[in-house]
Amino acid sequence: MIKVGITGQTGFIGTHLFNRLNLLKDKFLTIPFEDSYFENQAILENFVIQCDVIVHLAAMNRHNDPEVIYSTNLRLVQQLVDACEKTNTKPHLLFSSSTQEERDNLYGKSKKEGRRLFEKWANKNSAQFSGFIIPNVFGPFGKPYYNSVVATFCHQLTHEEQPKLDVDGELCLIFVHELVKHFIDRIELNWNENRNKCVIEEILVSHTSKAKVSTILGILETYKTKYLEKGEIPELDNPFKRNLFNTFLCYIDHASFFPFLLKKNIDNRGSFVETVKLNSGGQISFSTTVPGVTRGNHFHTRKAERFVVIKGKAKIEIRRIGTDKILSFELNGSQPSFVDMPIWFTHNITNIGDEDLYTMFWINEHHVQEDADTFYTEV
Numbered sequence: 001m002i003k004v005g006i007t008g009q010t011g012f013i014g015t016h017l018f019n020r021l022n023l024l025k026d027k028f029l030t031i032p033f034e035d036s037y038f039e040n041q042a043i044l045e046n047f048v049i050q051c052d053v054i055v056h057l058a059a060m061n062r063h064n065d066p067e068v069i070y071s072t073n074l075r076l077v078q079q080l081v082d083a084c085e086k087t088n089t090k091p092h093l094l095f096s097s098s099t100q101e102e103r104d105n106l107y108g109k110s111k112k113e114g115r116r117l118f119e120k121w122a123n124k125n126s127a128q129f130s131g132f133i134i135p136n137v138f139g140p141f142g143k144p145y146y147n148s149v150v151a152t153f154c155h156q157l158t159h160e161e162q163p164k165l166d167v168d169g170e171l172c173l174i175f176v177h178e179l180v181k182h183f184i185d186r187i188e189l190n191w192n193e194n195r196n197k198c199v200i201e202e203i204l205v206s207h208t209s210k211a212k213v214s215t216i217l218g219i220l221e222t223y224k225t226k227y228l229e230k231g232e233i234p235e236l237d238n239p240f241k242r243n244l245f246n247t248f249l250c251y252i253d254h255a256s257f258f259p260f261l262l263k264k265n266i267d268n269r270g271s272f273v274e275t276v277k278l279n280s281g282g283q284i285s286f287s288t289t290v291p292g293v294t295r296g297n298h299f300h301t302r303k304a305e306r307f308v309v310i311k312g313k314a315k316i317e318i319r320r321i322g323t324d325k326i327l328s329f330e331l332n333g334s335q336p337s338f339v340d341m342p343i344w345f346t347h348n349i350t351n352i353g354d355e356d357l358y359t360m361f362w363i364n365e366h367h368v369q370e371d372a373d374t375f376y377t378e379v
Contacts, residue, residue: 002191005031005047005091007038007080008057012147013096013137016176017055017183019321019344020301023375027188038079041086048083048091053187055094056080056118059111062146066106073110074117081121092128092190092199093118094183099135099172119200126198130186135207139176139243140250140344150244153217154251157224168214172207175243177301179205209240216244223248226279231260231338233306235279236364245364246304249342254318259329259337262308273336275308276362289314289349289357296348298376305341306362309333313353317379318345326379333358348379 004021008014009032021028031051035058037044048054060072077095084090097115100108115131122129142151149171156163182205190199223245226232236242265272276284289295289312299321307316311333319326321344330352331337341347351357 001029002027002187003029003031003050003052004055004187005033005051005053006055006057007033007076008035008059009033010035011057012139012142012151013176013179014055014057015141015322016139017057017180020180020184023301023372024184038076041079041083044079045083045087048080048089049087051089051091052191053092053094054080055096055183055187057096059096061107070106070110073107073114077114077117081117084121084125084127090125090127092130092187093122094130094186095132097131097133099133101133115202122198122200128190128194128197128199130190130199130201130203132182132186132203132205134179134205135172135174137174137176137179138247140247140342142176142247144251149213150216150220150247151251153220154248157220158228158248158251158253163217163221165214165217168212170210170212171216173209173211173240174205174207175209175239177243178208209243211240219244220248228252228257230277231262232277233279233282233362233364236282237280242364246302246343249304249340250344252342254342255327258327258339259316259331260339262336262338264336273310275310275336275338275360276306278362282362282364285361287359287361289351289359291351291354291356294348294350295359297346297378298374299346300341300343300363300373301375302343302373303363304343305347305364306338306360307341307347307349308336308338308360308362310336310358310360312351312355312357314357314359315350315352316347317350318342318347319379320345321377346377346379 006014009018021030060069063069097111101112118129138148138150142148144152144155153163223234226234262273309331314331316329316339
């Protein structure tokens, strides 16, 4: 078991890394961290002692005074170095720097100088240090107006705010799921092949997509028009668009948006309901569920999913992983409706009626991936 601590554990990237490591309990044990540890050096030292690996993500990204960003970020690095020195511990340290290192701003300067401080510590103590230089990161649960322009646009478009395009630059981007995999792969590699060796490395993380800010906004505006207003599944013909859609879906006010009522056409032949209107592919399936039975109690890390109740009565529950808040929706086939399951939300569906429940399911991808996507846990 590799004992991993994450400074900035509750932040955007930290949350995703923490949750992913906790799915790999046969390999990793996560050591809890709270931001308040930086306010008490003794507590910070106790945290350091427990860790084989520390991923340093804690940092300030934005502030009205750039000098505060610079001084804060360097102070956090120095405190972590001091804790390692004081306790005579040599965990494998991983640091999230930024491609802004080479820009003329104090945030980039704080990242570059922080990386140099860690390198100096590792060289002095014959320890392991991996400095990651990372492009723009986007994904679910990013903080709007803070973590990324994608988070800001998603929040604005789902909360009736008007996005503003200030500078239409081209962004090099990586999805948070992809970045987390870089961290985990490096932890395992150095643990298995370089343990007790001095390793000091600079890792330039390649972007996986590139787009102008206006292009990103245009795609997200399409999601608003097609998905929010009409309930249609937009065009998801490449990984970047699917990742943007999964991100967009997590910013919706699910409690008020679901269940989404579908139009029911009735004539002398019976009724017709358009349950899933697709602008691209995916997989559609069908199930019956006997009264009192619950299906699901799992979550996905890569694919969104739609449940459409077409006959019977159902209760659908969803809960974001890492939180206790449960959202519950009742659906009735007499008025067909759907609830969509965002990634990282565990979900289930229960037949609460007296007859068989008929449900249709859609997922936004069907091809096989190397990494697992479905994980079982109760709502």
